[in-house]
Amino acid sequence: MDAAEVLDITLRTLQVGVLAVAAILVPGIAVGWLLARRAFRGRALLQTVLCLPMVLPPVAVGLLLLHLLARGSVLGDAIERAFGGPILLTPWAAVVAAAVMSFPLVVLGAQQGFLAVPRRLEQVAATLGASAWRVFCTVSLPLAARSIAHGALFAFARALGEFGATTLVAGHVPGRTETLSLAIYARIEQFEDRDALLLSAVSFVLALAITGTAELCLQRRAR
Amino acid sequence: MNRFDLSAHYPGFTLAAAARWQEPCVALFGPSGSGKSTIVEAIAGLRPEVRGEVRIGGERLDHLPPRRRRLGWVPQDAALFPHRSVARNIAYAANRAADPGLMRRVTDALELGPLLERRPHQLSGGERQRVALARALVREPRTLLLDEPLAAIDRPLRTRLVPFLRRIQAEFAVPMVIVSHDPLEVIALARWVVVLADGRVVAQGEPRTVLQAPEAFGSLLGLAAENVFEVAAFEPPVHGIAHARTREGLQLALLVVPGQPAPRRVAVRAEDIVVATEVPRGVSAQNVLAGTVARAEATEGQVAVTVAVGTARFVIRVTEGAAGQLGLGPGKAVHLMFKAHAVLGVE
Numbered sequence: 001m002d003a004a005e006v007l008d009i010t011l012r013t014l015q016v017g018v019l020a021v022a023a024i025l026v027p028g029i030a031v032g033w034l035l036a037r038r039a040f041r042g043r044a045l046l047q048t049v050l051c052l053p054m055v056l057p058p059v060a061v062g063l064l065l066l067h068l069l070a071r072g073s074v075l076g077d078a079i080e081r082a083f084g085g086p087i088l089l090t091p092w093a094a095v096v097a098a099a100v101m102s103f104p105l106v107v108l109g110a111q112q113g114f115l116a117v118p119r120r121l122e123q124v125a126a127t128l129g130a131s132a133w134r135v136f137c138t139v140s141l142p143l144a145a146r147s148i149a150h151g152a153l154f155a156f157a158r159a160l161g162e163f164g165a166t167t168l169v170a171g172h173v174p175g176r177t178e179t180l181s182l183a184i185y186a187r188i189e190q191f192e193d194r195d196a197l198l199l200s201a202v203s204f205v206l207a208l209a210i211t212g213t214a215e216l217c218l219q220r221r222a223r
Numbered sequence: 224m225n226r227f228d229l230s231a232h233y234p235g236f237t238l239a240a241a242a243r244w245q246e247p248c249v250a251l252f253g254p255s256g257s258g259k260s261t262i263v264e265a266i267a268g269l270r271p272e273v274r275g276e277v278r279i280g281g282e283r284l285d286h287l288p289p290r291r292r293r294l295g296w297v298p299q300d301a302a303l304f305p306h307r308s309v310a311r312n313i314a315y316a317a318n319r320a321a322d323p324g325l326m327r328r329v330t331d332a333l334e335l336g337p338l339l340e341r342r343p344h345q346l347s348g349g350e351r352q353r354v355a356l357a358r359a360l361v362r363e364p365r366t367l368l369l370d371e372p373l374a375a376i377d378r379p380l381r382t383r384l385v386p387f388l389r390r391i392q393a394e395f396a397v398p399m400v401i402v403s404h405d406p407l408e409v410i411a412l413a414r415w416v417v418v419l420a421d422g423r424v425v426a427q428g429e430p431r432t433v434l435q436a437p438e439a440f441g442s443l444l445g446l447a448a449e450n451v452f453e454v455a456a457f458e459p460p461v462h463g464i465a466h467a468r469t470r471e472g473l474q475l476a477l478l479v480v481p482g483q484p485a486p487r488r489v490a491v492r493a494e495d496i497v498v499a500t501e502v503p504r505g506v507s508a509q510n511v512l513a514g515t516v517a518r519a520e521a522t523e524g525q526v527a528v529t530v531a532v533g534t535a536r537f538v539i540r541v542t543e544g545a546a547g548q549l550g551l552g553p554g555k556a557v558h559l560m561f562k563a564h565a566v567l568g569v570e
Contacts, residue, residue: 120302123269126289127296128316128362138315142306 001187001195010202013179016091017159020098021152024106028155029148032110033140054104058164065097065169094170094177098162102155109151113144146218153214157207180206225249225366225398229265229275238262238273238422247398250413250430252406258422259402260299263368266400267296279366280398295359295367295397299374301351303343309354310339316362329357332394333387349384356391366398367391373408385411385567386479393484406434407490410451411567450491450537457485464509464563471535476509477566486568495565496539498528499558500549509563512537516555519546530557 034040035047053061069076069087079087087093117140125135141148163181170177172186180203187196226243238258242249251259265273268289277285284292303312313335317326330336333353343351352372359367373384389412392399403409409416409430416433418426426433431451452469459465465479467489475489503511514532526546530537537559541551551557 118302120298120300121304123267123289124296124298124302125304125315127267127269127292127294128358129290129293130315131290139304 016094019095020159021156024103028106029110032107036111036114062165062168089171097165098159102158105155106151113147117143226278231273240424242417244415246414248413249415250401250409253419257419295364297355297369299371301355313357329360370402476563478564490567493540497560508560512559
């Protein structure tokens with residue numbers, strides 16, 4: 001296993017993580033705000049369903065995604081028509097799997113962040129003439145930002161290490177869908193323990209660098 | 224014409240209060256839990272569960288969302304945006320302000336210039352309240368709603384904020400609704416008072432008339448002990464200390480801020496007065512008056528002592544122990560001491 005291959009797998013893993021978090025950040029913030037600030041029927045059900053990816057075995061979530069995205073399913077056919085090909089066994093499937101598995105972490109981070117914003121500040125902003133959107137952008141969001149950033153960070157970390165769901169929907173296509181976790185598993189299966197250890201070390205350094213840097217940034221911002 | 228007629232039911236508390244007033248400054252007065260803050264929040268549109276009518280300046284507001292009511296709500300804790308500097312807090316409502324010089328005038332009037340770059344956590348309680356007041360004023364509100372504006376501030380600093388509120392009244396001519404459970408604040412700031420108890424209006428009228436009739440409210444006010452004197456002559460401040468001569472001939476030192484109108488009355492709270500049985504020497508208090516005890520009455524573990532100073536009568540409160548130790552009986556010669564900032568100039 002040469003350096004170019006390690007670099008290729010590492011970059012692909014980062015790409016999948018970044019794209020997954022980018023895809024779920026806005027909807028995650030919106031759902032988090034909804035759960036924190038609005039009372040509606042089915043709120044408890046929504047909260048439960050959103051937490052399922054954290055509770056269910058990732059392989060079970062992958063199986064569900066496989067059926068949802070397969071050719072012949074409503075969603076699978078719609079995607080195929082829109083993008084001119086199936087999504088399964090492509091890097092995009094890895095992004096979808098990582099996004100689904102990480103989504104609850106963004107939602108929970110946002111929800112906790114918005115719950116911690118004193119209502120009084122939002123009320124004051126409203127009496128000062130701000131629209132609901134302006135209150136959100138200038139008061140709620142900035143004050144919840146730290147918690148949202150933490151949620152996004154955990155989601156990113158979760159996406160980097162995602163394996164169970166990814167292996168079912170993205171498969172293991174070297175040079176195309178192979179992320180670090182898939183590559184480690186494949187090397188172990190092929191008794192290439194040295195390569196597996198090397199990739200594990202890369203994962204370790206990557207995780208340490210990302211979470212450490214992000215934590216430092218967040219702490220500096222808090223000060 | 225301003226009026227509210229509001230009702231709501233909460234567990235263990237029912238609000239059913241109606242009042243009307245024309246004066247520019249009205250106080251909602253009553254003990255904790257009487258419904259004052261609920262009413263002021265309902266006027267601001269922040270209590271959707273409260274039903275009824277709200278009219279301010281003749282215009283009906285109860286069907287409007289908070290942002291369209293154009294009311295300057297200043298909550299008890301000031302509720303400054305912690306992630307914004309003082310300047311950006313004040314500017315929050317300034318986008319729509321028609322008067323471009325308004326922000327400058329407001330920050331000047333409330334003496335906030337040196338604080339503009341600070342964050343809310345770097346401010347004292349009084350400074351936070353002034354910033355919240357400025358932020359509400361920049362909105363150009365049809366009325367300011369001040370919910371216990373002095374409650375979060377330490378007692379010695381409270382009287383320093385009152386002149387700012389009076390200056391705002393004089394300079395910006397903006398009507399105010401002030402929530403207070405402090406009779407002295409009401410006398411100092413309001414021209415009309417609505418007295419609340421258990422969610423109902425029990426009296427309303429001119430503050431001095433209403434609040435000096437304690438028999439109407441039983442032990443609610445305990446106002447007989449407050450000391451209010453008419454001002455006969457007023458000497459403008461030198462280094463912040465002004466002097467007022469009362470009709471009874473008392474010469475009292477008090478703190479004022481420039482621009483504050485000359486007071487017509489001065490008031491001193493009973494518990495702000497210290498009593499000595501010998502001539503005090505080397506004390507920092509600006510006001511030291513010699514008098515004689517006229518009466519001493521024990522009530523609820525305290526003794527209300529009436530002291531004659533010339534023709535003026537002061538009421539002070541001391542503990543039973545202190546009264547016994549000092550021998551505060553009729554005829555006893557005493558000296559009363561209180562600081563300049565314990566003397567409140569009243570409109």
